[in-house]
Amino acid sequence: MMRISLHNLSKYFGDVKAVDELTLQIQEGEFVALLGPSGCGKTTTLLTIAGFYRPTKGEVRFSDRVVNDLPPRERNIGMVFQSYALYPHMRVFDNITFPLKIKKVPKKHWGTKATEVAKLLEIADLMDRVPGQLSGGQQQRVALARSLVKEPDLLLLDEPLSNLDAKLRITMRAELKRLQKDLGITTIFVTHDQVEAMTMADRIALLEGGRLQQVGSPEELYDLPATLFVAGFIGTPPMNFVEVSLEEVEGRLFVITEHFRFPLLNGIAQKVHRMATSREVVLGIRPEDIKIGQGKIEAEVYVVEPLGRDTLVTLRIGAVGFKVLAPPRFRVAIGERVQLAFSMERIQLFDKTTERSLLL
Amino acid sequence: MWARARQWWNKVASYLVLGAVAAPFLTMYVSFFLRAFGKRMYLGVVPKEFGFANFQFLWRPIAWGLEQTTVWTALGNTVFFAVTSALAVTIICMLAGYALSRIEFRGKNFFLVLQLFLHAVPGQILLIAIFFLLFYIKLLHKIPGVALARASLEIPLGIWMAKGFFDGIPWDVERSAMIDGCTRFQVWYRVFLPLVKPGIAAVFIWGFLFAWHDFIYVYTLLPGTIKLMSTLIQSLLATEVIDYGYLAALSLIYMIPPLLLFVFLQRALLRVPVFGGKGV
Amino acid sequence: MASFMGPSLSLILLFYFVPVVLTLLIAFTDMGRTLQWHFIGLYNFARLFGVGIRDPFILKIITNTLIYVAGALPVTILGGLLLSILSMRMHRGAGLFFRTVFFIPRVIPPVVWGFLWAWSFEGTRYGLFNAIRGAWGLPVVYWLIRYPMLIVILANAFLGISLAMLVFSSAIASIPRDFTRAAEVDGASEWQIARYVIVPALKWPILTMTAWHLMSFINSYVYIMLITGGGPYYATEVWGLYGYHVAFSQYRYGYGSSVMTVLVVVNMLLLVALVKAFGMRRMLGRGKIEV
Numbered sequence: 055m056m057r058i059s060l061h062n063l064s065k066y067f068g069d070v071k072a073v074d075e076l077t078l079q080i081q082e083g084e085f086v087a088l089l090g091p092s093g094c095g096k097t098t099t100l101l102t103i104a105g106f107y108r109p110t111k112g113e114v115r116f117s118d119r120v121v122n123d124l125p126p127r128e129r130n131i132g133m134v135f136q137s138y139a140l141y142p143h144m145r146v147f148d149n150i151t152f153p154l155k156i157k158k159v160p161k162k163h164w165g166t167k168a169t170e171v172a173k174l175l176e177i178a179d180l181m182d183r184v185p186g187q188l189s190g191g192q193q194q195r196v197a198l199a200r201s202l203v204k205e206p207d208l209l210l211l212d213e214p215l216s217n218l219d220a221k222l223r224i225t226m227r228a229e230l231k232r233l234q235k236d237l238g239i240t241t242i243f244v245t246h247d248q249v250e251a252m253t254m255a256d257r258i259a260l261l262e263g264g265r266l267q268q269v270g271s272p273e274e275l276y277d278l279p280a281t282l283f284v285a286g287f288i289g290t291p292p293m294n295f296v297e298v299s300l301e302e303v304e305g306r307l308f309v310i311t312e313h314f315r316f317p318l319l320n321g322i323a324q325k326v327h328r329m330a331t332s333r334e335v336v337l338g339i340r341p342e343d344i345k346i347g348q349g350k351i352e353a354e355v356y357v358v359e360p361l362g363r364d365t366l367v368t369l370r371i372g373a374v375g376f377k378v379l380a381p382p383r384f385r386v387a388i389g390e391r392v393q394l395a396f397s398m399e400r401i402q403l404f405d406k407t408t409e410r411s412l413l414l
Numbered sequence: 415m416w417a418r419a420r421q422w423w424n425k426v427a428s429y430l431v432l433g434a435v436a437a438p439f440l441t442m443y444v445s446f447f448l449r450a451f452g453k454r455m456y457l458g459v460v461p462k463e464f465g466f467a468n469f470q471f472l473w474r475p476i477a478w479g480l481e482q483t484t485v486w487t488a489l490g491n492t493v494f495f496a497v498t499s500a501l502a503v504t505i506i507c508m509l510a511g512y513a514l515s516r517i518e519f520r521g522k523n524f525f526l527v528l529q530l531f532l533h534a535v536p537g538q539i540l541l542i543a544i545f546f547l548l549f550y551i552k553l554l555h556k557i558p559g560v561a562l563a564r565a566s567l568e569i570p571l572g573i574w575m576a577k578g579f580f581d582g583i584p585w586d587v588e589r590s591a592m593i594d595g596c597t598r599f600q601v602w603y604r605v606f607l608p609l610v611k612p613g614i615a616a617v618f619i620w621g622f623l624f625a626w627h628d629f630i631y632v633y634t635l636l637p638g639t640i641k642l643m644s645t646l647i648q649s650l651l652a653t654e655v656i657d658y659g660y661l662a663a664l665s666l667i668y669m670i671p672p673l674l675l676f677v678f679l680q681r682a683l684l685r686v687p688v689f690g691g692k693g694v
Numbered sequence: 695m696a697s698f699m700g701p702s703l704s705l706i707l708l709f710y711f712v713p714v715v716l717t718l719l720i721a722f723t724d725m726g727r728t729l730q731w732h733f734i735g736l737y738n739f740a741r742l743f744g745v746g747i748r749d750p751f752i753l754k755i756i757t758n759t760l761i762y763v764a765g766a767l768p769v770t771i772l773g774g775l776l777l778s779i780l781s782m783r784m785h786r787g788a789g790l791f792f793r794t795v796f797f798i799p800r801v802i803p804p805v806v807w808g809f810l811w812a813w814s815f816e817g818t819r820y821g822l823f824n825a826i827r828g829a830w831g832l833p834v835v836y837w838l839i840r841y842p843m844l845i846v847i848l849a850n851a852f853l854g855i856s857l858a859m860l861v862f863s864s865a866i867a868s869i870p871r872d873f874t875r876a877a878e879v880d881g882a883s884e885w886q887i888a889r890y891v892i893v894p895a896l897k898w899p900i901l902t903m904t905a906w907h908l909m910s911f912i913n914s915y916v917y918i919m920l921i922t923g924g925g926p927y928y929a930t931e932v933w934g935l936y937g938y939h940v941a942f943s944q945y946r947y948g949y950g951s952s953v954m955t956v957l958v959v960v961n962m963l964l965l966v967a968l969v970k971a972f973g974m975r976r977m978l979g980r981g982k983i984e985v
């Protein structure tokens with residue numbers, strides 16, 4: 055098992071800063087997601103950890119050893135690629151035992167090792183097929199088996215679920231998580247899907263534009279997003295944002311817009327006092343943290359979308375749209391006026407220029 | 415009405431023009447076969463009988479002037495020459511094509527552009543120097559030496575061909591092999607070569623065909639006593655009395671092996687592997 | 695790295711760079727049958743350019759080369775254009791048939807192509823075309839004596855045509871059908887469609903084929919050697935063939951090299967001009983692994 059640390063890691067391609075000053079510690083046995091939209095630098099980071107790219111600046115450390123110049127084959131890592139990258143000309147058995155062959159492991163051990171991982175991944179009956187005859191899910195299992203057969207210190211997964219259909223993706227999500235916990239191998243995976251990251255990872259590192267936005271447990275990112283970007287990226291439907299002004303009235307801090315005003319809770323107000331540099335801020339509130347049918351904020355129903363488990367209602371307060379998750383059987387007509395209440399303790403506030411949270 | 419007539423006339427005119435240009439060539443090609451298989455020509459063009467009399471060289475020696483050889487010696491020499499040359503082209507281009515497709519190194523782009531230029535420079539104008547060079551390194555008048563010199567002519571384009579085939583393999587396959595512990599050479603040998611079999615066949619056929627067809631290198635750099643098919647036919651063509659039927663038959667035999675090779679290699683190697691998932 | 699590039703680099707060095715340098719060096723010697731180096735300064739070039747001593751054949755050779763290139767190049771490009779446009783606008787099967795007929799020269803060996811022409815145009819009743827003429831009671835024509843240059847031009851041009859036609863045809867095939875349909879709807883005649891739709895779309899193929907064949911014809915001599923051998927009496931002796939004959943028939947390697955040196959220099963100048971004219975459009979990708 056291995057600790058990984060990235061220290062001010064930067065990777066430039068010409069003028070493009072694909073990864074910019076990334077610092078991140080990954081503990082032994084931890085399951086970490088590199089999350090972000092496409093082009094955010096997550097895959098570049100992964101390929102740099104694997105050793106395919108050399109850092110422009112900074113260091114990659116395995117345990118305490120700087121491995122910047124170590125070629126991939128000497129890092130003892132396992133990797134599953136988005137396209138699985140199975141060798142099309144080899145049978146499944148040959149694919150799985152290929153790392154052993156290259157490592158010059160004696161041939162007599164191949165069988166037992168291959169059977170072991172094949173059993174683990176339930177592909178024992180596919181050994182004689184070639185990749186072209188396998189379904190996407192089977193190909194992925196073979197790719198996993200190939201990466202695990204050499205007992206790597208570190209497992210890297212590049213968009214492991216993106217080539218599977220929706221149903222299989224949900225099954226594999228749980229299976230991968232369980233497998234990682236059973237084997238205890240330090241694992242880093244890259245995804246653009248926040249649900250995948252939230253469900254599987256112990257910790258998420260969210261990147262945007264080559265920079266680390268926030269790193270923390272799924273709950274931390276969800277409950278206390280460090281930046282406007284994190285707040286908007288994590289959670290479906292996404293968080294609602296509205297520009298508001300802050301005003302102090304009789305010792306209490308009020309949020310004020312054209313259409314509503316309310317005082318902040320004391321705990322939040324104290325943090326905001328400390329952090330805010332301007333009265334103009336952005337307020338964020340998640341759809342499930344708004345209650346319909348109570349409270350003092352007036353809104354107009356714009357669209358109602360039943361989702362089964364709950365109902366998604368889009369409302370208008372003035373010109374600003376809000377999405378609210380209402381109970382499943384909630385019925386309301388378009389154009390109807392309703393009352394809203396925000397869960398005060400769930401409110402997020404962000405600086406308008408730096409886009410950083412005022413609650414941290 | 416007029417438009418339709420004009421359209422019809424346009425169509426007929428294009429058939430007439432193409433037909434008129436093609437006619438002499440069709441006459442040549444058809445007469446070539448008639449001449450090879452014909453016996454006792456009527457008016458010198460149409461055979462009165464068909465037979466294999468012109469193919470007597472298959473079991474008799476070929477003689478001209480004071481010299482003589484057999485078609486089998488010439489075919490053997492040609493096979494040796496063409497296979498040596500094609501092997502050299504294939505191995506060299508497969509090595510370089512991989513590096514040019516996958517490895518970053520200084521001067522790579524320059525090298526690739528240079529190949530296009532070299533391809534434009536015909537080897538035949540450098541023959542005197544190549545003659546001297548082969549003489550100097552003691553490879554003149556030897557089939558392998560001349561085959562190597564001939565191979566160099568196909569390398570510029572062969573490198574681009576090979577690079578193209580390697581370019582088609584997803585980067586993830588290469589990364590995967592490297593993660594699995596391969597050195598660059600192992601990636602090339604164990605993973606990439608099996609995947610570009612069709613490319614290997616194409617480059618080999620390419621190299622073989624040009625060497626098989628070569629005349630000027632063989633004629634200039636090998637002694638008159640070592641006859642390949644091309645120089646043998648040229649020698650017979652340069653004698654006082656030319657038997658065109660005999661030459662047509664010999665030419666036909668000369669043209670068969672590349673066809674066989676093409677059919678054979680196509681069967682054996684042109685199975686293209688499929689890559690699963692999204693190619694990256 | 696070295697193991698991948700080494701073999702190709704050394705072969706290119708050995709058979710391109712060394713020969714170019716050697717050609718230039720030998721051009722300043724009077725190397726003969728014995729292959730001995732003996733530098734004689736600019737003597738060979740003086741003779742070549744008629745300074746003091748002069749080569750009596752040079753003017754004839756230059757004229758031949760110019761006529762040959764000026765004849766073969768337009769026949770190749772215009773012929774290729776004509777054949778491809780016509781064959782692409784007729785019934786598919788018929789077009790394919792004609793394209794195959796005109797592509798044959800490229801797939802048969804040079805000596806066989808040479809044999810076909812030498813046989814077809816032999817000046818006795820054994821020659822193919824004379825035999826056919828004989829069947830109609832027409833007298834024998836001494837083709838290779840009366841029209842030697844025309845025949846070598848055609849023999850080479852039809853080789854050029856086979857390539858040009860292939861390139862032009864695939865370019866025509868990639869012109870969207872809607873373009874020509876639109877022109878037809880607009881009432882354009884076949885000629886106008888060819889002139890205003892097809893030829894402009896073939897601009898790049900025409901330019902590259904012209905450049906390619908210009909270089910190819912300037913340097914070519916193998917087919918001439920096979921069909922006429924340069925004769926009769928220097929009538930088809932072009933520059934490259936002259937260099938070859940001087941070196942390998944007369945064993946004057948030094949002088950032959952100076953003749954070839956002129957071609958090497960012409961090639962280099964042409965390449966530089968072509969690069970300037972075409973620009974270096976780079977189509978070279980970037981590596982995705984840096985080890």
